[in-house]
Amino acid sequence: GAVVSQHPSWVICKSGTSVKIECRSLDFQATTMFWYRQFPKQSLMLMATSNEGSKATYEQGVEKDKFLINHASLTLSTLTVTSAHPEDSSFYICSPLLPGREETQYFGPGTRLLVL
């Protein structure tokens, strides 16, 4: 159980374009989704928390208009990096919360974004 997929696994894009990252929970339904960003050789930093059907809650310093999160269903959440710039290059990881096992988070395999 607790299988999480992310797509794409890595993406290269030009500066100014938008990139959408999908996160799917394959064998469970998640009402809550966490999105993290990880810079090289650093720890994971929580970007935002989303609940299905409602607006995401962003951490301090994270631009909500730049990182659009949609959690329209219990098995799919998307993170869109709008007008990406080189400083947005990072490893993005989703983590859906498993109902009934809220004390444990499972993580997607991550999406590496490189903005040229």
Place this chain on the structure above:
Amino acid sequence: AQSVTQLDSHVSVSEGTPVLLRCNYSSSYSPSLFWYVQHPNKGLQLLLKYTSAATLVKGINGFEAEFKKSETSFHLTKPSAHMSDAAEYFCVVSITSGTYKYIFGTGTRLKVLA
């Protein structure tokens, strides 16, 4: 406030020798503590967790950790390192008052020498 400190950013061991990755925590409540492993360009995999049951927790791949309240520690150990253990390890404490959240340590990179 909850926080977690990983005392070593890098640890090198020889294959077949014991592994010790250190983690100290700070928590106003009875904490839930976790160790995750991350191999290069991969997501995080749960190694083990402590959630107020047995203080000695056994995880996957031969790892275990002991919760010591008096020392506010949750160190990760393995009797004999394998080359495949080379990875980044994160100690995590969860916050469950108000909104649920994970607090990550800064990570320890484990290098295993042949």
